[in-house]
Amino acid sequence: MMVPVRCFTCGNVVGEHWEEFKARTREDDENPKAVLDELGVERACCRRMLVSHKDLVDIVAPYQ
Amino acid sequence: MSEQYEVEFIERGDREATFLVRGVTPAFANGVRRAMLADVPTLSIDEVRVVENSSVMFDEQIGLRLGLVPLTTPRDEFSEGETVTLALDVEGPGTAYSGDLVSSDDLVSPAEENVPIIDLKEGQRLEIEADAVMDTGKEHAKHQGGVAVGYRHLQRIEVVGDNEAFEQDDPRIVRGVIEAEGELVPAESFGNDLTNRYEGKEVEVHDVPNAFVFDVETDGSMSVDDLVLAAVDSIGDRADELAAAVQL
Incomplete structure (x- = not known):
């Protein structure tokens, strides 16, 4: 639904990077690897949190 | 030693x-x-009083997300078990961010301002009051510094x-x-x-x-x-x- 606040594995806060990550990779077509490096999301466990996330709020919103 | x-x-x-x-x-x-x-104890939101939550998430899901937001904890100012009250009031359309949390204590504020809590659509509103408690990582991982x-x-x-x-x-x-x-x-x-x-x-x-x-x-x-x-x-x-x- 919403991006997880923290990495499930190590507990690092990753939610803050989501909007920038999404804008840069989905709209500006930047390389996700380069974006994550720039955002300072170093570990593989934190990177997968952002790479594998899908926002579902818009999909469930009509069924409130 | x-x-x-x-x-x-x-x-x-x-x-x-x-x-x-x-x-x-x-x-x-x-x-x-x-x-x-x-x-090492840190402050973290532990109890949430929901005034209004018409978002697409349940109260407890919002509570979990709020708990995971790190709060600045000045050293030696608080002892274990002490609480600080924070409030959040956001109306859609828009997103409620951790930075929208208003603290009753100037020393305590969200360490990250940009963590999305919940996306609010037209007519949805989230109004809560939360108690952050000082506790250790033994109690809950959200207290791990x-x-x-x-x-x-x-x-x-x-x-x-x-x-x-x-x-x-x-x-x-x-x-x-x-x-x-x-x-x-x-x-x-x-x-x-x-x-x-x-x-x-x-x-x-x-x-x-x-x-x-x-x-x-x-x-x-x-x-x-x-x-x-x-x-x-x-x-x-x-x-x-x-x-x-x-x-x-």
């Missing part, structure tokens, strides 16, 4: 640091690591000879920090592969006894310095408690 010990920083930032500690036993090094994770705290042995590299001519070098991967020619070198600087640094040489890798390289990162609730010092203090306090409790 009566023996000599020394601390040397390899990298020092506010939220991330790497440092070498010499002259401590493996048990003490692990004690410091565990204290950083489990015994340290993130991915670990240590490894310092490794000493010795060149013992030359490789035979035309011999294919297999990669020799090392992590962390090595001690070579009396200098501390982060392994990242040569791509973690010793064959890059010592081409055509035969090398031996030994752990340096009682020397540990700590990697400490915090979630933003406090600086690395505060976290490490608070962890060491908590070990000292517990040792004093034990000494007082055991009477011969």
